[in-house]
Amino acid sequence: MPSLPRVFDYFDPDAPFGRDQTEYHPRSGGGSTPAYLDSEVNKLRHEVERLLLVTESLWTILKEQHGYSDQLLQRRILEIDAADGKIDGRKSTRSDPRECPSCNRVIPKHAARCMWCEALAPGDPFER
Numbered sequence: 001m002p003s004l005p006r007v008f009d010y011f012d013p014d015a016p017f018g019r020d021q022t023e024y025h026p027r028s029g030g031g032s033t034p035a036y037l038d039s040e041v042n043k044l045r046h047e048v049e050r051l052l053l054v055t056e057s058l059w060t061i062l063k064e065q066h067g068y069s070d071q072l073l074q075r076r077i078l079e080i081d082a083a084d085g086k087i088d089g090r091k092s093t094r095s096d097p098r099e100c101p102s103c104n105r106v107i108p109k110h111a112a113r114c115m116w117c118e119a120l121a122p123g124d125p126f127e128r
Helices: 006-012 035-067 070-084
Strands: none
Touching: none
């Protein structure tokens, strides 16, 4: 079984750090942020920047080819944000159990099919 990425060790109070020859322990109160955590943060920043670029490119295509407006996008963002009952700039994760459309039994959150009757599980393609 593969081991978890080292970034998860940060949350384990008994896991020592030493990837860059610098020992660091979250409870020790000493040391600076380990270099590999900085690297992970930089990777995430790069990924967010790439996703923003792709999103802006797709939005520009929609505006140019279909005539959608920025106001329409802003209104839809607000609607989606408010769908969970609070406007906080985030979309909450789904917590309601899914019901199989065929046999009406509960389907686990990340299952693609019902384990009882093999029917395709209903789902939102943007579900987290």
